[in-house]
Amino acid sequence: MDEESQVSERTATDLVRYALACHASGKPIKRENLKTHVLGNTPTRNTRPLLDRANELLTHNFGLRMVPLPSHEKILTNNAKAQPAATKWVLQSTLPNDARQRLELAQTEDQQAILGFATTVLSLVFVSNMSVSVDQLVLYVRKLGPPQCIAAPADTREATSYASDAQMESAAREAIGYLTRQGYLDKVKLGASGGGEHGAETQATQATQATQLPTDDRHDEGMMYTWGPKARVEFQPLDMARFIAATTGQECTDEFIKTIGRAYGSNITASQ
Amino acid sequence: MAMAMDGTAHEQQMLVQWCMAAQVFTESEFRQAIQRTYCTEEEDTEEIQPVIEQINSRMSAFSLELRSCMDQISGIRNWALVNTNADAISTGATPYTASELVTLKTLVEGVFTEKMGNYSLSLHEALRMATKRNGTVAGTLTRAETESLIRKFCAGGWLATDPDGGYVVLGARSIIELQSFFNVGFADYIRLCSLCKEMATSGIMCMECMEAVHPYCANRLASASGNQLTCPACNKHIEQPRKFGPGERGVPHIVESVAGSVRGDSVGLDEPATQSIKKLCIEDSSDDEE
Numbered sequence: 001m002d003e004e005s006q007v008s009e010r011t012a013t014d015l016v017r018y019a020l021a022c023h024a025s026g027k028p029i030k031r032e033n034l035k036t037h038v039l040g041n042t043p044t045r046n047t048r049p050l051l052d053r054a055n056e057l058l059t060h061n062f063g064l065r066m067v068p069l070p071s072h073e074k075i076l077t078n079n080a081k082a083q084p085a086a087t088k089w090v091l092q093s094t095l096p097n098d099a100r101q102r103l104e105l106a107q108t109e110d111q112q113a114i115l116g117f118a119t120t121v122l123s124l125v126f127v128s129n130m131s132v133s134v135d136q137l138v139l140y141v142r143k144l145g146p147p148q149c150i151a152a153p154a155d156t157r158e159a160t161s162y163a164s165d166a167q168m169e170s171a172a173r174e175a176i177g178y179l180t181r182q183g184y185l186d187k188v189k190l191g192a193s194g195g196g197e198h199g200a201e202t203q204a205t206q207a208t209q210a211t212q213l214p215t216d217d218r219h220d221e222g223m224m225y226t227w228g229p230k231a232r233v234e235f236q237p238l239d240m241a242r243f244i245a246a247t248t249g250q251e252c253t254d255e256f257i258k259t260i261g262r263a264y265g266s267n268i269t270a271s272q
Numbered sequence: 273m274a275m276a277m278d279g280t281a282h283e284q285q286m287l288v289q290w291c292m293a294a295q296v297f298t299e300s301e302f303r304q305a306i307q308r309t310y311c312t313e314e315e316d317t318e319e320i321q322p323v324i325e326q327i328n329s330r331m332s333a334f335s336l337e338l339r340s341c342m343d344q345i346s347g348i349r350n351w352a353l354v355n356t357n358a359d360a361i362s363t364g365a366t367p368y369t370a371s372e373l374v375t376l377k378t379l380v381e382g383v384f385t386e387k388m389g390n391y392s393l394s395l396h397e398a399l400r401m402a403t404k405r406n407g408t409v410a411g412t413l414t415r416a417e418t419e420s421l422i423r424k425f426c427a428g429g430w431l432a433t434d435p436d437g438g439y440v441v442l443g444a445r446s447i448i449e450l451q452s453f454f455n456v457g458f459a460d461y462i463r464l465c466s467l468c469k470e471m472a473t474s475g476i477m478c479m480e481c482m483e484a485v486h487p488y489c490a491n492r493l494a495s496a497s498g499n500q501l502t503c504p505a506c507n508k509h510i511e512q513p514r515k516f517g518p519g520e521r522g523v524p525h526i527v528e529s530v531a532g533s534v535r536g537d538s539v540g541l542d543e544p545a546t547q548s549i550k551k552l553c554i555e556d557s558s559d560d561e562e
Contacts, residue, residue: 014361017334021355021365024292037364061330062292063285093289099282102308105293108427 012053113147146175183230388522391473439518460527466505474517478503
């Protein structure tokens with residue numbers, strides 16, 4: 001291997017190490033940080049081959065790969081031509097499903113609670129044609145009851161039930177804000193041309209002039225929640241259909257999947 | 273029948289992912305993960321070593337290594353997949369903020385250099401140490417914030433509390449992962465068990481030769497020789513063991529050294545040396561074992 005190839009291989013290995021460190025920290029891999037910590041003065045034209053080589057090393061040695069987090073513009077406009085280059089990535093397992101199920105990866109109680117809560121909230125958005133109004137989502141979450149590890153910091157956590165209406169409202173909004181900050185939800189404003197019943201809108205038509213907005217009460221007028229970038233990477237439509245079947249005690253037949261697909265606004269295929 | 277340790281690429285990747293997710297795990301948990309991965313019921317206790325060597329061989333290119341330490345009281349072996357190269361790449365994505373890292377470093381050093389050689393701080397002392405204004409960090413932490421931070425460090429395995437909850441000690445992850453940090457900056461404070469040669473932060477000191485033995489190792493020795501404890505280093509009977517560890521009387525460190533630069537570790541405790549360090553032992557004048 002010549003010197004240039006050795007340098008490239010070292011850089012790709014360092015890229016793998018940085019990606020793993022970000023993954024362990026629960027943070028996305030950001031392009032600007034890659035440049036700072038790994039790529040340095042590497043010419044831009046070499047970035048793509050390095051990323052590809054890093055993905056080869058990740059897949060072969062760790063069963064992982066870097067997948068780009070979809071930008072908000074890509075999610076909301078669904079316009080391939082408008083997509084900017086990826087600026088953030090996360091690691092995703094490349095192991096087959098049966099292998100991942102055998103793994104039984106360790107999770108803390110808080111992690112399990114958060115994952116269960118996030119999955120349930122996302123399934124509610126999923127069957128609402130991928131958009132739910134702010135008020136409606138707050139109502140859902142109040143009924144669901146957010147996990148205490150989200151709604152209350154560890155050092156103030158107590159075994160209490162939320163007594164007042166205001167407390168329940170606040171806890172629900174805090175939990176929704178948490179999911180938004182994590183990238184599971186996006187709060188968007190629909191353009192005037194995207195109006196109509198939510199149930200009738202498809203993903204392609206509902207967000208024509210959408211921007212991601214801060215998560216507070218002042219911006220609730222005409223606001224909707226949809227899936228965020230992290231949800232779109234971590235959850236697939238077919239997996240969501242299976243989750244809904246399991247939690248509602250139904251069999252996940254082809255007919256059931258078709259029914260869920262109609263609520264989702266698009267056909268769900270086995271490859272999803 | 274030996275397990276097929278070659279396995280497929282998927283199986284090796286599965287094990288690595290499991291190790292990364294588990295962070296710190298016991299040997300028993302590791303065996304169960306291996307059995308699940310290779311779909312075998314084998315319980316041969318010899319078999320995990322080839323698996324460990326295989327993983328380390330693949331992971332060395334990425335500065336990762338499976339390392340272990342023994343729980344000093346129970347004898348249970350704990351493992352972790354640790355980073356062996358503390359450079360800007362591995363520390364660039366730490367889960368802790370800069371000020372949290374300073375606090376962690378303060379606490380780890382405070383525990384390790386505790387003057388009575390007990391490698392522990394009372395909870396009160398740990399809180400005081402962590403909330404004390406540090407000239408390099410803007411602002412102080414409240415008591416509640418500090419308690420929360422210590423809990424966070426314990427959850428990450430860097431610190432732990434003794435079963436009674438009154439003392440803060442080093443967590444398994446610190447003992448496994450910070451070996452180079454302790455070796456370079458605090459060599460004079462290191463005690464090794466004279467039986468198993470692993471780091472001893474609690475145990476019994478032989479006052480004849482000043483060698484230490486883990487509580488677990490001491491029990492093994494005593495059981496093997498009719499409940500009489502003989503120092504494995506000097507072979508003298510240890511009639512009245514001098515204990516060290518959380519809540520114990522302790523055996524003060526005897527240290528007089530000039531420390532050079534302190535190398536970093538994967539948590540990011542790196543800090544260039546700015547001054548030489550001299551520490552003198554605090555003799556216990558009321559030694560009643562003479």
